[in-house]
Amino acid sequence: MESAEKELVLNCLNGDAVAQxxxxxxxxxxxxxVCRRYVKNIEEAEDVMQEGFITVFTKLxxxxxxxxxxxxxRRIMVSRAIEHYRKAARIFPMQDIEENTEAMIAPExxxxxxxxxxxxxxxxxxxxxxxxxxNLYIFEEMEHKEIAEVLxxxxxxxxxxxxxxxxxLRKKIxxxxxxxxxxxxxxxxx
Amino acid sequence: xTMSKNDYNKESDPERKIFQAALGSMTIxxxxxxxxxALHNVINKSDAQSxxxxxxxxxxxxxxxxxxxxxxxHDVLMSNKIDKIEEQNTEIVSxxxxxxxxxxxxxxxxxxxxxxxxxxxxxxxVSSGNNTSQSTAAKVISRxxxxxxxxxxxxxxxxxxxxxxxxxxxxxxxxxxxxxATKPNSVSTNVIASNQTQSVVNSVAPEVxxxxxxxxxxxxEGSVVAESSVNKSDSLITKSSVQISENQDAPxxxxxxxxxxxxxxxxxxNNVNAAVAQATKKSFSLxxxxxxxxxFAPGGLNDFYEDRDNDMTDNITPKTVKARQNDWFSYExxxxxxxxxxxxxxxxxxxYYNAYSYEIKxxxxxxxxxxxxxxxYSIVTSSGLVNIPYTASSVKPGDSIKVRGSSxxxxxxxxxxxxxxxxxxxxxxxxxxxxxxxxxxASTSTQLNWQNTTLQEGNLGITSIEGLQQIHYSYxxxxxxxxxxxxxxxxxxxxxxxxxxTPISKHTPIETYPLxxxxxxxxxxxx
Numbered sequence: 001m002e003s004a005e006k007e008l009v010l011n012c013l014n015g016d017a018v019a020q021x022x023x024x025x026x027x028x029x030x031x032x033x034v035c036r037r038y039v040k041n042i043e044e045a046e047d048v049m050q051e052g053f054i055t056v057f058t059k060l061x062x063x064x065x066x067x068x069x070x071x072x073x074r075r076i077m078v079s080r081a082i083e084h085y086r087k088a089a090r091i092f093p094m095q096d097i098e099e100n101t102e103a104m105i106a107p108e109x110x111x112x113x114x115x116x117x118x119x120x121x122x123x124x125x126x127x128x129x130x131x132x133x134x135n136l137y138i139f140e141e142m143e144h145k146e147i148a149e150v151l152x153x154x155x156x157x158x159x160x161x162x163x164x165x166x167x168x169l170r171k172k173i174x175x176x177x178x179x180x181x182x183x184x185x186x187x188x189x190x
Numbered sequence: 191x192t193m194s195k196n197d198y199n200k201e202s203d204p205e206r207k208i209f210q211a212a213l214g215s216m217t218i219x220x221x222x223x224x225x226x227x228a229l230h231n232v233i234n235k236s237d238a239q240s241x242x243x244x245x246x247x248x249x250x251x252x253x254x255x256x257x258x259x260x261x262x263x264h265d266v267l268m269s270n271k272i273d274k275i276e277e278q279n280t281e282i283v284s285x286x287x288x289x290x291x292x293x294x295x296x297x298x299x300x301x302x303x304x305x306x307x308x309x310x311x312x313x314x315x316v317s318s319g320n321n322t323s324q325s326t327a328a329k330v331i332s333r334x335x336x337x338x339x340x341x342x343x344x345x346x347x348x349x350x351x352x353x354x355x356x357x358x359x360x361x362x363x364x365x366x367x368x369x370x371a372t373k374p375n376s377v378s379t380n381v382i383a384s385n386q387t388q389s390v391v392n393s394v395a396p397e398v399x400x401x402x403x404x405x406x407x408x409x410x411e412g413s414v415v416a417e418s419s420v421n422k423s424d425s426l427i428t429k430s431s432v433q434i435s436e437n438q439d440a441p442x443x444x445x446x447x448x449x450x451x452x453x454x455x456x457x458x459x460n461n462v463n464a465a466v467a468q469a470t471k472k473s474f475s476l477x478x479x480x481x482x483x484x485x486f487a488p489g490g491l492n493d494f495y496e497d498r499d500n501d502m503t504d505n506i507t508p509k510t511v512k513a514r515q516n517d518w519f520s521y522e523x524x525x526x527x528x529x530x531x532x533x534x535x536x537x538x539x540x541x542y543y544n545a546y547s548y549e550i551k552x553x554x555x556x557x558x559x560x561x562x563x564x565x566x567y568s569i570v571t572s573s574g575l576v577n578i579p580y581t582a583s584s585v586k587p588g589d590s591i592k593v594r595g596s597s598x599x600x601x602x603x604x605x606x607x608x609x610x611x612x613x614x615x616x617x618x619x620x621x622x623x624x625x626x627x628x629x630x631x632a633s634t635s636t637q638l639n640w641q642n643t644t645l646q647e648g649n650l651g652i653t654s655i656e657g658l659q660q661i662h663y664s665y666x667x668x669x670x671x672x673x674x675x676x677x678x679x680x681x682x683x684x685x686x687x688x689x690x691x692t693p694i695s696k697h698t699p700i701e702t703y704p705l706x707x708x709x710x711x712x713x714x715x716x717x
Binding site (some may be wrong): 028029030033034038042045046049081106107110111114115116119120123134138139165166169170173 | 203204205206207208209210211212213214215216217218219220
């Protein structure tokens with residue numbers, strides 16, 4: 001851990017308002033991005049992040065000055081996002097998803113055709129549980145065992161949920177790519 | 191490329207590659223307003239425990255203050271009762287003196303009641319002088335008009351009738367005591383002795399242990415014509431009564447009356463004493479009166495600010511808000527009802543209206559991202575955040591406008607006050623009052639004139655202020671003077687201080703505690 005980060009944490013613990021603000025300013029944009037992936041709109045994301053920062057400041061004394069402060073803050077945000085869905089009791093409904101394997105297009109091709117916002121919208125369109133598992137697996141790089149513990153679900157459920165999430169996203173990506181190609185074709189013809 | 195449930199591999203995971211590359215480092219800038227508000231909430235909640243402790247101490251302090259105040263009120267009430275008893279004693283002593291004065295006047299026949307016997311029973315009530323007195327009856331009526339300035343002519347008429355029969359002699363006394371209107375402790379006494387009957391009875395008084403005291407017995411012309419003597423062991427027929435009335439013309443509205451019976455002189459005197467005590471007791475109940483009043487208090491406002499300890503924005507501080515504002519004319523007006531707990535202490539409540547206004551000096555306001563994600567203008571004032579509905583042109587990042595204007599807010603107040611009248615002289619009185627009030631925000635209005643960088647300008651009327659507390663509490667302190675005009679109608683003037691106990695704004699970068707200094711001018715009527 002960098003000494004500057006350590007000093008920042010110590011100042012925050014001493015109730016230094018400037019340091020608290022600095023910490024907030026440093027991590028708020030990133031954390032809002034993290035929270036946004038878990039919820040459908042910016043307002044909800046801000047609520048989650050606010051709750052997250054409350055936890056950060058109240059539990060800062062528990063930070064052991066080992067590892068990354070950003071990682072610690074990020075984990076808090078993720079757990080607040082999960083808590084957010086638990087409170088709203090939206091975590092449990094499962095949807096029957098048609099098992100339909102789709103061929104995955106090359107990532108480079110996807111990234112050059114589909115914008116980040118479109119991809120974010122695709123995640124938004126996932127059912128809540130699927131979005132959670134997908135986010136935890138893809139962005140937080142958690143193993144299924146961890147996900148199962150965090151969400152209090154069986155490991156098998158985590159795996160199958162991720163599988164169906166992938167299927168849905170592939171389908172959406174494929175559809176989006178087709179539309180993009182059509183548009184491209186029309187533009188060229190014109 | 192096809193996939194199955196088991197082909198997830200971090201290295202070859204296409205979704206991971208796509209979504210991490212596109213969204214892994216996604217950042218979103220929170221809006222400025224959200225930052226401020228979130229910061230407040232963050233620190234408020236993380237600081238909640240320490241604040242809770244501080245609040246607990248505040249409650250303890252308020253509780254102790256309340257107990258002390260109750261003890262003070264109790265003390266005042268008790269001292270007031272003691273004052274009353276002392277007042278009555280003073281009146282009795284005054285009466286005695288008057289009687290003695292009358293006794294010393296040259297008369298043909300003297301009749302008197304030795305008032306010292308009332309208290310000490312050691313002296314005898316004696317008629318003295320010529321046993322061949324022509325008069326057999328004299329009547330002494332005590333009339334006490336106790337008229338206090340703030341209680342509206344409370345008249346106590348006491349009738350002490352002592353029918354004395356010693357060897358066929360009968361006497362009654364009629365004493366008329368009128369207290370000073372504005373100084374109840376100062377009592378002027380008139381003693382009128384009148385001859386009720388003209389029958390002539392020889393008084394035969396025992397000679398043993400006899401103390402001669404002249405006995406007044408006036409004729410219709412005022413001259414004393416009878417004189418007799420009695421001693422303590424003599425037997426009397428006594429009847430004592432005390433009357434309480436609003437005026438002299440109709441004196442018989444309340445009375446304590448002992449039935450006529452034959453007892454000795456000392457018992458008779460005790461009987462009179464008891465009747466006086468009863469009258470005194472009843473006179474207390476007459477002090478529970480009320481008053482109604484109206485006032486207008488023009489004055490000025492002086493805001494005190496506290497930087498919220500969780501405010502980490504450097505651009506909005508109490509200093510900047512104070513610098514951009516100028517407090518204007520403010521006033522308080524209303525009607526109140528008072529209930530006299532004692533002669534000096536009054537509890538008061540009512541319905542007041544406070545209007546506070548201030549000028550917003552010319553200020554440059556920069557465009558900020560609003561909560562709805564749009565760019566807009568807003569200005570922090572002592573009342574809260576005023577959102578400026580600027581629609582003259584599209585707002586771009588970095589834009590700014592100049593604004594100036596005025597703002598006002600009105601409150602409906604429900605007060606609870608204690609008024610203590612600590613000085614009275616004739617019709618003039620001085621009082622102090624203190625209390626608390628709940629202030630409910632009733633109206634807000636902000637008039638702004640804006641000018642943009644292209645020198646376009648316009649006026650806006652804004653009726654809402656974000657962050658203004660719907661209710662806040664304030665204290666009230668004042669010392670004033672009152673002057674009785676006519677039959678309970680009085681005017682008063684009182685410099686007052688009114689300060690907020692709780693801030694008038696919430697979720698704003700600064701906390702505002704307004705302090706109102708004014709002079710209340712009003713009229714009140716005691717009923």
